[in-house]
Amino acid sequence: MTSTCENQTVPLNMETLAVIDFETTGLSPAMGARATEIAVVLIRGGVIVDRYQSLMNAGVYVSGFIEQLTGISNAMVRNAPSAAEVMAAAADFIGDTPMVAHNASFDRKFWDAELGRIQRRRSQNFACSMKVARRLFPESPNHKLGTLVQYLGLPDSGVHHRAMADAEMTAYLVVRMQAELMQRFGLNHVLHKHLCTIQSASSVKLEATMKRLQKAI
């Protein structure tokens, strides 16, 4: 089994995180699904410092279900820049910035698959905001992005299943969780590698994990 966060090395300073969200034609690139939209939000020091967003044309059909879910139509995709062009721009925008996504295994699959189509490879790891939220907020009704935003009283544009809206909500969630971790466990800062450590810890061992982090930070 491969962790999304193994071999992570991050300098101990104010860190930039790239929060990413894809809209796609389905659930699995292995089954032929392609990305239709990507958004990236850069956060640093608890605030959003930059954004990238684009629809993309991968030359695939958008089903009625997906159009109803996301509001992204075949016409919108047809008029968008090519997937190769958009992915190259997104990869350049992110560089080697550590990445975060909600249910990261999903976005990581599409990021790797779309990058592979332009002969590029990911150099950094993903942290998963859903996994961290499950450990930090077990009392939340569920751990869907929209539910967590509502549960925690985070900013909500009212738009869902569009890449930038979901990336921004995930960014707010990440900042909120960093603050929660700092307050609850007396940490001075919470870096990407700490999120990776927490998401990989058993929920019943979270306290022990945090004690180790407290000593390490």
Add this chain to the structure above:
DNA sequence: TGCCAGGCCCTCTTTAGGGCCTT
């Protein structure tokens, strides 16, 4: 025709099953 993923996590578990979460 109908269906199609996959990794994680919990528990009524571990010789397994099913829910969660993403589009």
